[in-house]
Amino acid sequence: MSDLLANLWLGFHVAANPYNILFCLLGALVGTLVGVLPGIGSVATIAMLLPITFGLPPVGALIMLAGIYYGAQYGGSTTSVLVNIPGEATSVITCLDGHQMARQGRAGPALSIAAIGSFFAGCVATVLVAALGQPLTSLALLFGPAEYFSLMVLGLIFAVVLAKGSVLKAVAMVLTGLLLSMVGSDLETGAGRMTFDIAELADGIGFANIAMGVFGFAEIIRNLELPPESRDILKTKITNLMPSRQDLIDSAGAIARGTALGSLVGILPGGGAVIASFAAYTFEKKIAKDPSRFGRGAIQGVAAPESANNAAAQTSFIPLLTLGIPPNAVMALMVGAMTIHGIVPGPQVMSKQPELFWGMIASMWIGNLMLVVINLPLVGVWVSLLRVPYRLLYPSIIVFCCIGIYSINNSPTDVSIAAIFGVVGYWLVKHDFEPAPLLLGFVLGPLMEENLRRAMLIARGDATVFFTRPISAVLLSTAIILLILAGLPKIRRRRDEVFVE
Amino acid sequence: MSEGVSPSPRGTRPGFSVNTHNLIGGLIVTVLALFMLGYAFYVPNTVIPRFMVAALAVIGIAVAIGLLPVHGPRDFYGGIALVLLPAVALIASAELPGQRGFAFGPGTAPRLFSFVLAALGAAVAIGGVFAEGPPIEKYKIRGPSLVIIAILGFAAMIRPLGLVPATFLAFMISILGSSEMRWIESTIAGALMTLFCVLLFVYLLNLPFQLWPRFY
Numbered sequence: 090m091s092d093l094l095a096n097l098w099l100g101f102h103v104a105a106n107p108y109n110i111l112f113c114l115l116g117a118l119v120g121t122l123v124g125v126l127p128g129i130g131s132v133a134t135i136a137m138l139l140p141i142t143f144g145l146p147p148v149g150a151l152i153m154l155a156g157i158y159y160g161a162q163y164g165g166s167t168t169s170v171l172v173n174i175p176g177e178a179t180s181v182i183t184c185l186d187g188h189q190m191a192r193q194g195r196a197g198p199a200l201s202i203a204a205i206g207s208f209f210a211g212c213v214a215t216v217l218v219a220a221l222g223q224p225l226t227s228l229a230l231l232f233g234p235a236e237y238f239s240l241m242v243l244g245l246i247f248a249v250v251l252a253k254g255s256v257l258k259a260v261a262m263v264l265t266g267l268l269l270s271m272v273g274s275d276l277e278t279g280a281g282r283m284t285f286d287i288a289e290l291a292d293g294i295g296f297a298n299i300a301m302g303v304f305g306f307a308e309i310i311r312n313l314e315l316p317p318e319s320r321d322i323l324k325t326k327i328t329n330l331m332p333s334r335q336d337l338i339d340s341a342g343a344i345a346r347g348t349a350l351g352s353l354v355g356i357l358p359g360g361g362a363v364i365a366s367f368a369a370y371t372f373e374k375k376i377a378k379d380p381s382r383f384g385r386g387a388i389q390g391v392a393a394p395e396s397a398n399n400a401a402a403q404t405s406f407i408p409l410l411t412l413g414i415p416p417n418a419v420m421a422l423m424v425g426a427m428t429i430h431g432i433v434p435g436p437q438v439m440s441k442q443p444e445l446f447w448g449m450i451a452s453m454w455i456g457n458l459m460l461v462v463i464n465l466p467l468v469g470v471w472v473s474l475l476r477v478p479y480r481l482l483y484p485s486i487i488v489f490c491c492i493g494i495y496s497i498n499n500s501p502t503d504v505s506i507a508a509i510f511g512v513v514g515y516w517l518v519k520h521d522f523e524p525a526p527l528l529l530g531f532v533l534g535p536l537m538e539e540n541l542r543r544a545m546l547i548a549r550g551d552a553t554v555f556f557t558r559p560i561s562a563v564l565l566s567t568a569i570i571l572l573i574l575a576g577l578p579k580i581r582r583r584r585d586e587v588f589v590e
Numbered sequence: 591m592s593e594g595v596s597p598s599p600r601g602t603r604p605g606f607s608v609n610t611h612n613l614i615g616g617l618i619v620t621v622l623a624l625f626m627l628g629y630a631f632y633v634p635n636t637v638i639p640r641f642m643v644a645a646l647a648v649i650g651i652a653v654a655i656g657l658l659p660v661h662g663p664r665d666f667y668g669g670i671a672l673v674l675l676p677a678v679a680l681i682a683s684a685e686l687p688g689q690r691g692f693a694f695g696p697g698t699a700p701r702l703f704s705f706v707l708a709a710l711g712a713a714v715a716i717g718g719v720f721a722e723g724p725p726i727e728k729y730k731i732r733g734p735s736l737v738i739i740a741i742l743g744f745a746a747m748i749r750p751l752g753l754v755p756a757t758f759l760a761f762m763i764s765i766l767g768s769s770e771m772r773w774i775e776s777t778i779a780g781a782l783m784t785l786f787c788v789l790l791f792v793y794l795l796n797l798p799f800q801l802w803p804r805f806y
C-alpha cells in the first residue's frame with residue numbers, strides 16, 4: 090500500500106510539472122474539441138497529432154495523447170445533448186435521454202451530470218489503473234516468449250470478438266496487419282522483406298502513415314459521401330448549469346453502476362468505451378422501476394453511459410501499460426507513439442521508466458479535474474464551433490495531416506503511402522471490413538513474430554510448446570473457446586443485436 | 591482494388607446470369623490475377639502463388655460470364671482481395687531463406703501468415719458466393735479522387751514549391767471535392783489555414799520547412 094502511495098506521489102510530482110500540466114490541458118482541450126465535432130473521431134485525431142508529438146519529451150507526448158482520448162469522452166456528450174448528433178461513437182446512447190432533457194429546458198443539468206459522472210468515473214478508474222498496475226506487471230514478468238505470444242493471440246481474439254462486424258473478417262484484418270508489419274528489414278537478419286526493391290520501404294511502412302491513411306483520410310472520404318447533415322443546434326440559452334439536489338440523488342446510483350461496469354468492460358480488449366456506454370444504459374433501463382421514462386429525458390440515461398465511457402476509456406490503458414498489449418485502436422496508436430519515442434511498451438515500462446508510467450496515471454486524474462473545471466463554463470464556445478461547416482473543416486484536416494506526415498521524415502513518399510492507405514481504408518469500409526483490427530495486427534506484428542521465433546528456437550523447433558507450457562495452453566485454449574463461442578449461431582445473433590442497437 | 595465500380599441496382603439474384611456488375615467485377619479480378627501470374631513467372635520459387643493467382647483468374651472469368659452466381663458481392667470481392675494480397679506477399683518473399691535447423695529464417699513468418707490469411711480470405715469469399723449479402727455500395731468518384739489528388743499533389747509540391755504554396759493548393763484542390771464549395775469563402779479559409787499551419791509547424795514547433803519555392 091505504501092508502495093502504491095509512494096508511486097502515486099512520484100506520479101503527481103511528474104504530472105504537476107508545469108510543462109506536463111500544459112500538455113495535459115492541451116490534450117484535454119483538443120480532445121474536447123474533437124469530441125464536440127461530429128465526423129472526427131478520437132482515433133483519427135490521435136493519428137493526426139502523432140507527428141506533432143515528435144518534438145516533445147516522451148512523458149509530455151503521452152500525457153497529451155491520453156488527454157485527447159478521455160477529453161473526447163467528455164466532449165462527445167455536449168454534442169449529443171445539445172444537437173442530438175453524437176460527437177463520438179461513445180456518446181451515441183447519450184443522445185436518447187440527453188437531448189430530450191435539453192428539449193425540456195434541462196440542458197444545463199444534463200451537461201453537468203455528464204461531467205460529474207465522467208469525473209467520478211475518471212477518479213475511480215485512475216485509482217484502479219494504479220492499483221492493478223503492479224500485480225499485473227509482476228505477472229507479465231513471469232511470461233516467457235511462448236506465453237507472451239499466446240497472450241497476444243488471446244488479446245487480439247478478444248478485441249475481435251468484442252468488436253462489431255464479422256469475426257472471420259476481423260481475424261483476416263488482423264492477419265493483413267501482421268503481414269503489412271513484416272514489410273521492411275527482418276528483425277534478426279536484416280534482410281529486406283517484401284520491399285519490391287523500393288528504397289523507402291526498406292525501413293518498413295511507417296505506423297503513422299497507415300494510421301493516418303486508414304483512419305484519417307479514409308474517414309474524410311467516407312464523410313464526403315454522406316449528405317450534409319443538418320445541425321439543428323438548440324437555440325435556447327443554457328441557464329442554470331447546476332443540477333438540483335433531486336438530480337444528484339437520482340443519478341448517484343447510476344453513476345456508480347456505470348463506473349463499475351465501464352471499468353470492467355474497459356479492461357477487456359475490444360470495443361471498450363463504446364460497448365461500456367451501451368451496456369451501462371441497457372443495464373440502467375433493466376433495473377429501473379419505471380423503464381418507460383428512458384428515452385424521455387431520464388437523468389440516469391445520461392449519467393450511466395457517460396460515466397461508463399469515461400471509466401472504460403481510462404481502464405483500457407491497463408492492458409497497454411502492464412502487458413504491452415493494446416486493447417483497441419486508440420491504444421494501438423499509443424503503442425505507436427511510445428515506439429516513436431523509443432519506449433517498448435510492456436511490463437518493463439513500469440520498472441524502467443517509473444516516471445513515465447506513474448506520471449501518465451497521475452495526469453489522468455489532473456486531466457479529469459481540469460475537464461470538469463474548464464468544460465462547463467466553455468460550453469458556449471464549443472457550441473459555436475459546431476457552426477463551422479464541414480466543407481471548410483475537412484480540407485483543413487487534410488492539409489494538416491499532410492504536413493504532419495511529411496514532418497516525420499521529411500519524406501514526400503510517406504505522404505503518398507498514406508494516400509494509398511486512405512484508398513485502402515475507403516475500400517475496406519465499402520466491403521464491411523473494420524480497419525481497427527488491421528492496426529492492432531500491424532502494431533503487434535513485430536512483437537508477435539519476435540516472440541514466436543524465440544519460442545520456437547527455445548523449444549528446438551517443436552511447435553507443440555504453445556500447448557505444453559501450462560500458462561500458454563490456458564491462454565490459447567481460452568482464445569479458441571472464445572472463437573468457437575462467437576461462431577455459435579445463437580451467440581452470433583445476440584452479438585449482432587447488441588451492436589445493431 | 592476498385593472492382594465493382596458500377597453496381598447493379600438490382601443486386602445479384604440467383605438465376606440472373608450476366609449483369610454488368612459481375613462482368614466488371616469478374617474482369618477486374620481476372621486482369622489483376624493474370625498480371626500477377628505474369629509477374630510471378632519472373633520470380634523463381636513461386637509455384638504455389640502461381641497456382642493461387644491462376645485459380646483466381648479462372649474464378650474471375652467464371653464470375654464475369656455468370657457461371658458462378660455471386661450472392662454476397664461485398665464479402666466475395668473482399669475475400670478475393672484477401673487471397674490476392676497474400677499471393678503478392680508470397681511472390682515478394684519467395685526468395686527469402688526459410689527455416690534453417692530450429693531457427694526461423696526471415697521468410698518463414700511472412701509465408702506462414704500469408705497462408706493463413708489466404709485461407710481466411712478464401713473462406714470469406716466462399717461465404718460471399720453462397721450467403722445472400724448486400725450489394726456493393728456505390729463508389730463515389732469526385733470527392734474521394736479530389737481528396738486523394740490533393741494529398742498526392744501535396745507530396746509532389748512540397749519539395750519543389752515549399753510549404754506555403756503546397757498547403758494552399760492542396761487545400762483548394764481538396765475543397766473542390768465538396769458539393770457545396772464557394773470560391774471566396776474557400777480562398778479566405780485556405781489562406782487562413784495556410785497561415786495557421788506555418789505558424790504552428792514552423793514557428794511554434796520549429797520544424798525545418800522551406801516556405802517558398804527555391805530559385806536556383
